[in-house]
Amino acid sequence: MKKSLIVLLMLALAVSMVFANAAAETGAGKKTVLNVMSFTDEVPKMIERYFELHPEEAAKYEVNTTIIATTDGLYQPALDEALAQGGAGAPDIYCAEAAFILKYSQGDASQYAATYKSLGIDVDKLIKEADIAQYTIDIGSRNGELVGLGYQATGGAFIYNRSVAKDAFGSDDPAVVAEKIGAGTQSWDKFFEAAAELRKKGYAIVSGDGDIWHAIENSSDKGWIVNGKLYIDPKREAFLDLSKKLKDNDYHNDTQDWQEGWYADMKEAGAKKVLGFYGPAWLINYVMAGNSGDTYGDWGVCASNVGFFWGGTWVLANKDTTKKDIVAKIITWITLDYSETGLQYFWANGTLNGEGGTKDTVASGTVMAKSDGKLDFLNNQNMFEAFVPANKYANGKNLTQYDETINTYWRDQVRQYTAGAKTREQAIADFKTQVKENLDVIVE
Amino acid sequence: MKKNGSFSYARYGYLFSIPFIVAYIIFHLYPILYTLIIGFTDLKGLGKTSFTFLANPLQNFKEILSSELFRTALKNTVVIWITNFIPQIVFALLFTAWFTSPRCKLRGQGFFKVVFYMPNIMTAATIAVLFQALFSYPTSPVNDLLMKLGIISSPFNFQVSKLSAKLVVAFIQFWMWYGYTMIILISGVLGINPEIFEAAEIDGCSSSQTFFRITLPCLKTIILYVLITALIGGLTMYDIPRMYLNGGPDSSTLTLNVFIYNQAFSGSYMYNRAAAASVLVFLLIGICSVFVFRMYRDKDQKKTDRVRRHLAAGKEAVNE
Numbered sequence: 162m163k164k165s166l167i168v169l170l171m172l173a174l175a176v177s178m179v180f181a182n183a184a185a186e187t188g189a190g191k192k193t194v195l196n197v198m199s200f201t202d203e204v205p206k207m208i209e210r211y212f213e214l215h216p217e218e219a220a221k222y223e224v225n226t227t228i229i230a231t232t233d234g235l236y237q238p239a240l241d242e243a244l245a246q247g248g249a250g251a252p253d254i255y256c257a258e259a260a261f262i263l264k265y266s267q268g269d270a271s272q273y274a275a276t277y278k279s280l281g282i283d284v285d286k287l288i289k290e291a292d293i294a295q296y297t298i299d300i301g302s303r304n305g306e307l308v309g310l311g312y313q314a315t316g317g318a319f320i321y322n323r324s325v326a327k328d329a330f331g332s333d334d335p336a337v338v339a340e341k342i343g344a345g346t347q348s349w350d351k352f353f354e355a356a357a358e359l360r361k362k363g364y365a366i367v368s369g370d371g372d373i374w375h376a377i378e379n380s381s382d383k384g385w386i387v388n389g390k391l392y393i394d395p396k397r398e399a400f401l402d403l404s405k406k407l408k409d410n411d412y413h414n415d416t417q418d419w420q421e422g423w424y425a426d427m428k429e430a431g432a433k434k435v436l437g438f439y440g441p442a443w444l445i446n447y448v449m450a451g452n453s454g455d456t457y458g459d460w461g462v463c464a465s466n467v468g469f470f471w472g473g474t475w476v477l478a479n480k481d482t483t484k485k486d487i488v489a490k491i492i493t494w495i496t497l498d499y500s501e502t503g504l505q506y507f508w509a510n511g512t513l514n515g516e517g518g519t520k521d522t523v524a525s526g527t528v529m530a531k532s533d534g535k536l537d538f539l540n541n542q543n544m545f546e547a548f549v550p551a552n553k554y555a556n557g558k559n560l561t562q563y564d565e566t567i568n569t570y571w572r573d574q575v576r577q578y579t580a581g582a583k584t585r586e587q588a589i590a591d592f593k594t595q596v597k598e599n600l601d602v603i604v605e
Numbered sequence: 606m607k608k609n610g611s612f613s614y615a616r617y618g619y620l621f622s623i624p625f626i627v628a629y630i631i632f633h634l635y636p637i638l639y640t641l642i643i644g645f646t647d648l649k650g651l652g653k654t655s656f657t658f659l660a661n662p663l664q665n666f667k668e669i670l671s672s673e674l675f676r677t678a679l680k681n682t683v684v685i686w687i688t689n690f691i692p693q694i695v696f697a698l699l700f701t702a703w704f705t706s707p708r709c710k711l712r713g714q715g716f717f718k719v720v721f722y723m724p725n726i727m728t729a730a731t732i733a734v735l736f737q738a739l740f741s742y743p744t745s746p747v748n749d750l751l752m753k754l755g756i757i758s759s760p761f762n763f764q765v766s767k768l769s770a771k772l773v774v775a776f777i778q779f780w781m782w783y784g785y786t787m788i789i790l791i792s793g794v795l796g797i798n799p800e801i802f803e804a805a806e807i808d809g810c811s812s813s814q815t816f817f818r819i820t821l822p823c824l825k826t827i828i829l830y831v832l833i834t835a836l837i838g839g840l841t842m843y844d845i846p847r848m849y850l851n852g853g854p855d856s857s858t859l860t861l862n863v864f865i866y867n868q869a870f871s872g873s874y875m876y877n878r879a880a881a882a883s884v885l886v887f888l889l890i891g892i893c894s895v896f897v898f899r900m901y902r903d904k905d906q907k908k909t910d911r912v913r914r915h916l917a918a919g920k921e922a923v924n925e
Contacts, residue, residue: 234870234871238870269651269874270651414743415742415743415762416742416743417742420741421738421744421745422741422742422743422744432743562872563873565872566871566872567872569851573854573855574855576765576854577765577854577855580765580766582765582766582767583855591855594674595674598672598673598674598675599674599868599871599872599873600871600873601649601873602873
């Protein structure tokens, strides 16, 4: 009696499981899955918003997001594997940061990217109408065909502390500070004159040598690799001397960017008060605003002495995607839609999820011309005034796909040289050794 | 020999071990053999799977052996491992002696054992981030403490100095593993027959005499285990050097496995060179292990075997 009861129960369970499974499948309505891979939640949140604004599309599609941060270099291996495996699990839309975008748009992994044209996007017309910054097109093109575009424009300017400027220069007006650091001169001479002036009053001009590195890196004439061989551009080599000059004269607080000391200098908590930081709009909104403590509202932005861009996210599509139309729609909405319902307008005005969100500079000049870039953080200064001209200086032609790794080696050697642990020649020689042995690059 | 009426269960043993063997062949044996093979080829580049054998099969191996960074990595690995292992074994033995001594009954042993073992449980990534924050420059807990105590007058950059980077990595490894070694040794000591200790006490042995002349010799096999696992763990040290300073300032904490990782995944996917380096590390560990085993072999084993065989032969002769 007990045995037969148990057998009956097990049969009932098995049968119910089979039916439940069948019911679930039909009940869900079989939405098509869209795979998205990114290293922050920015693009996934944008796609979420897109589906909120277009409910008829939301009914047909379901988004499967994978987010892996780039810390410790974990994002690229995961993305590479997902692309190499292909199939239903491969990402339809994936993102790449400025540090490694070249690998995915022009380099070793570019074979996985679909050209925007093949997705049905009228690239030439939209680029002209939206007035997209040239450098982001250059970087995102493979043999002249556009495969990726950034939604941000990350041209850099000089973000300065108004109190420090007023005390040292007598005025915190952007034009005055710009003139003091030599804006538009594409050289560091006036910068160091200003540094000496600040030092006399006990201020540092920048937080660490990393602050001037990005400006130097992107303003060089050629990249790290020329004709398959390692090439040290003279402007980048000069960084050795500029960094040493900063350290020997105590013009900075010797911090390393993205570490505790660097953040501390944003709230005047370092050894000396710092005049400013070189960076694009995202540095203000995503890094400094949160770390500025009591100095919030006491900053300004002016043109930089050396033009550069730093960072940015490019959005690419997988050439084997089976959902070409929705991918094309989403990518157009994010990167090329310059109307007031396009992502770039929301992004520039901080209205993506209602009022009062973070503002940012976007790739479309058309959008920025009709947007309001006033920020509380900058004492109500309109940041677009400084950043729009900065985008013109950005150079998208001197990058390589190995930049992330090579830059790490280079800055490591520069740090050893400025700390006095080796000579200038030894630093360059050791840098060449590291590149030669870890990368497939010819080094002479 | 199957007797009539009995049922041999032997075949079920084979059947039950098939799943493991299949999984092992697919996920362990095949990748090992594949790695061995691609060491002789030109396989490199993202997503590539086809390769050709090199005209000079040992080219990758020659390149790796003559590579400056490989030699640096080897030196660093050995130096960091020895700096980590000596304090580790000394402290582990010391604590073992204290915790298992019949004479000094320490209170709260359970609590201390848990606390000593705790660093081993924490993930390497967490510990690396913790120590990065502790030893940061210019402001950090360690720097501030040293300045307050007056030991240094201005912050010291622990992350630019090559010596301090090596010492910190060695310390982290020591701190993570001494508890584990201590637990293993204590369990070994608990396995020794307590009558031996009683006899020693009756004969009037002091604590240190008991430890050095009775406990340690009885622990020979356990110490052999600890040595071999420490050797393998030390020569393949990867997680802490990579997560702390990614090979360290100017390759000062670059260990063999971090070097291999850089070959394969730092930009150019040079799988062939990484495979060749892996094979070389494997050979190195193999040679060191053989050396350790030979050191610990029972030198009188041959004689005891011979005597046993004579006795057995003698018994048979008597029986017949």
